[in-house]
Amino acid sequence: MTTLDSSDTTPEVVVDPNAVSVTINGKVVAARKGEMIIAAADRTDDFIPRFCYHPRMEPVGMCRQCLVEVVGPRGPMMVVSCMTPVADGQVVNTATEGVKKAQEGMLELLLANHPLDCPVCDKGGECPLQDQAFSHGPGESRFVEEKRHYEKPIAISENVYLDRERCILCDRCTRFADEVAGDALISFTSRGNNTQVMTFPDEPFSSYFSGNTVQICPVGALTAKPYRFKARPWDIEHVESTCTTCSVGCRTVVQSSRDELVRYQGVDSQPVNWGWLCDKGRFNFESINSKDRLTTPLIKDASGNLSATSWSVAIDSAARMVRTALLSSPQSVAIIGGARGTNEDAFAWAQLANALGVDSRDSQLADGLPPQVFSLPQATIADIDTAKTIILLAPDLKEELPVLYLRVRRAAEKRTGRVVEVSPRATGLAGKAWKKVHVEPGKTAAALRALSTDAAFTAQLASGSVVVIVGRMNLAESEESVVYALAEVLHMAPHATVLPVLRRANVRGAITAGLTPRNGGKSTAEILEAAAAGKIECLVLLGADPLSDVPDADLARRGISGARNIIAIDTFITQSSALADIVLPAAAYGEKEGTTTNIEGRISNVAQSITPVGTSRPDWMIAVELGAATSHDLGFASYNEVHAAMISGVSEFASAVDTHAVEHDGVIVAHPTPITLTRADGASIERNSYDYRAVVSRKLYDNAIGTAKSPSLATLGVASAIIVNPLDVPRIGAQVGESVRVTSPRGTIVMPLQESVDVLRGTAWLPINLGGSDVRELLDVTKDVIDLKIEKMS
């Protein structure tokens, strides 16, 4: 026996205590403790077949397809490589005769009950079962018995169909639903030969994330209604892109067949979405194919109706409108919108506005945050994985930024960080929160200030990095209130970083590109107010629909009707574009190339997959044409030129020169000089105790045009209602479900009363932009909070 000599002076070698080295098929592979053999093998050229293993979920060893040999003291031993961790010096063989026999045997068993209906199966051609039956299967089966039969396919939700005959019981869908989405609405039921994936009777798999199960199902057991029988994988063209339905910016593959979009699939981008998409982002490709898309320019004819015209007539008339307005004053021209397009679109329009001297331009629709939040120390989405504390000062992430919700949920679930929910009502993350600060609108900053004496809370903040996710959690509460609340948090945790969550995919890009008021120009609310006062001669709506989007119906109505001329650039006729004098058809997502900027300031590309419908054009091109017609050469005439001009012209976008990165995981915009927020002595806003303070926020499936024009999504929304705490119901005197009269200083609407314990006493939650009564009739953007009276109808 040897003893270690402590006086030994051999130089110290720094060894990573977690590093191990394994030998796979004779090659040495560096691995990390805790990693599974299959993950280490994936870094070599040797492929281990698998069905249930998924790198973003916990392994379960369900399918047994990944059998390999590990050489042990008693010779080679067969193990499942997805459940066997690596160990230092381990010797693994994945291609011996024994392994081959075992893997072939497994495949023969998995196929024993499989119907082999590949010719009529959507998955055929991209099916792991089909592929691996060829690469690792026995070629023939010894089974001659009758196969198991089930009714083919059954709908387990509006959009997902299950064919139990094809299912190999790999547990991917059920694991995803429980572990990743937190919606365990499908489960294995029964036992043995009868085991099947099933929902509870009459409780469909209505998860916001259900489409992911279709993507990860390794066979054709789960199919999605929007894609069923639409295309065959070998006829599909793929381009990698970024989802621009919301500002998370999930990486996707956009797939088309015969010049029509047929499907979006998630791409595993480590910094953003890990392969997941929400159903809204996944299925709204249908809206791009919609028959209602604008295909030609429209102009108001003598009788006041919009009728088709040519681009040259439309552009000339638009240019005349702009020039006439400029004659009276540059202040009489304004641009609202720009957040639904690409960075290049926004940049071109900002350049045009600069050339015309138009300072009133705003890509936020009175529902955003001041651009200064981008100058605070910024957090990335991936920072959530390592943050000790995640403070939600934001709208319900599950409803508004779904895939970001998955990331925060995981941090809480895996206990990597603690979630603090600051909100006027319980959000989708309430169940995962370590601390809930539910406080009525108008009192958030004061409640946070009071927390500075809470020792457990301050100790938690001091324990490590803090990420604050900040956004408009209540559209009936002013922008300032969010800024004040944020200032309180940053005062308590000066080391915190900020993730500003804004509505609409490319708000951050549009603001950075210049579509935000400058030189004293007006914001959207101010533009509409000026228009109402007859001071706007020409209003450009750049993919914006104030009449259905600005959280103040009265203001939007007055503004739109007060503007002398309106030029709308849009993909559809919306409430607002229907009232325009000229409507220019815009190319939509998938029809144009460009870059987009997500909530964390990540620039990544959006790719063109199909030709623009009709004569529609990208927004940037329209800006160039309008510039030319108003005698302003913007200096670019092709996409590459506008992209290059943008990178050299906007310093924040400089990092986008790395084209390869932009086309994959993206690059982060350069941050301007950090600022500090000043705390305001925000006195809480008191109120009359008979009133209910309004909490207004969005639900995932609302009347947004992309959802409304996608048949598979359009029916998923619910109708407007006013939702109060159950204890407040008797006070109102009406029954749940009964219609009540809701009055604010702005107006009165009638809507059904509902109850939920998620709502604070004395407050009322009104999801906005749903079918039924329009909540925006109650809102007033100039008020800090909105108090409501709720009355039983006589």
Add this chain to the structure above:
Amino acid sequence: MSRLNDANIKIALEIISHYPRPKSALIPLLHLAQEQNGYVTREAMVHLGELVGVTSAEVYGTASFYEMFRFEPVGKYLVNICGTMSCALMGAGDLMHHAEQKLGVKAGGTTADGMFTLAHAECQAACTEAPTLQVNYRFRYKVTNSDFDTLIDDLKSGRLSDEIPSHGVVARIRQRIPADRGVGAIAPELATENPAWMNGKAAL
């Protein structure tokens, strides 16, 4: 209207308190639900999900794994006649035939008065006593046709009601675990101290 009744909610909460994680209590709670209604109703599954914090789909997934849980109404007495090898050799086929005649229903059926459900069973682990049957999981051994007739008559007349409670009642005496013997409702990863019953004893 067949969620757990108030008395059973109380029992359910006590059962839940015995487990470190509420959802671990599902199996005894399912028995409780089956005891209340004779089978596990949909509403009860929804209710149990609410009580232990899982979805109804998860409750159903767990429950449907076990043969003893029934999701459709069954008779007051569930008669399971074993048909596996030893019993088959010792005349289980004839016994089943006789039982069908006697009760007037086919295997799998329930008598019109709701008293009896007749069913096939696989091995009941009493091969030396073949042919065997169980009434609500209470054994009867070496059953002849006339034994069967007597059994049915006794059940009908109530002579066996002490010995054989109605379907769903696992045991008449409910297990009670005093608080100081319970593990306590703390998830293991959150526990900072040993459960009370381990105090002063070495861990196993």
